[in-house]
Amino acid sequence: MTYKLVLVAVLLAGLLGCAGVMSPVGNGFLFTSLQGPLGATPATNATKKGEACASNVLGLFATGDASIDSAKRAGGISEVSAVDHDSFSVLFLYAKFCTIVRGS
Numbered sequence: 001m002t003y004k005l006v007l008v009a010v011l012l013a014g015l016l017g018c019a020g021v022m023s024p025v026g027n028g029f030l031f032t033s034l035q036g037p038l039g040a041t042p043a044t045n046a047t048k049k050g051e052a053c054a055s056n057v058l059g060l061f062a063t064g065d066a067s068i069d070s071a072k073r074a075g076g077i078s079e080v081s082a083v084d085h086d087s088f089s090v091l092f093l094y095a096k097f098c099t100i101v102r103g104s
Contacts, residue, residue, distance in 0.1 A: 032089040043081040046102040050075020053098040071101040079103050 052071035054064030068083055080103040089095035 030091060032087060032095075034088075035084060035086045040082045041080055043079050043103060045079075045104045046081035047104050048075045048077050048102070050077050050101045051098050052101075053096055055097075056095040057093070059092050066097050066099045068099055068101060071099045072103070075101060075103070077101055077103040 050071040050073065052064075052066050052068075052074055054062065054066040056062040068080070071083075072078070072080065080101055082102045084100040084102075086098040086100060087096070
């Protein structure tokens with residue numbers, strides 16, 4: 001009985017988007033692939049790009065560091081010009097969220 005309740009809870013969590021990714025228009029039930037802005041600064045000299053990602057499998061296993069600081073380190077950026085995101089998901093099976101930082 002307990003096994004069945006856990007299985008139902010896991011399936012419902014996945015169907016409700018708990019594997020989710022951030023999206024400005026909501027997540028598609030079957031598939032999501034979106035890019036969008038998170039913020040910008042007055043800095044205009046964006047010669048470098050850094051990216052940091054986190055992923056989720058089945059709404060059960062999440063890993064990664066999609067922070068702005070991590071993206072800055074990945075791109076060797078000290079002054080941020082813009083911060084964008086890229087979100088991707090397929091059903092509740094797999095989701096990925098990336099923070100993209102541009103700057104110098």
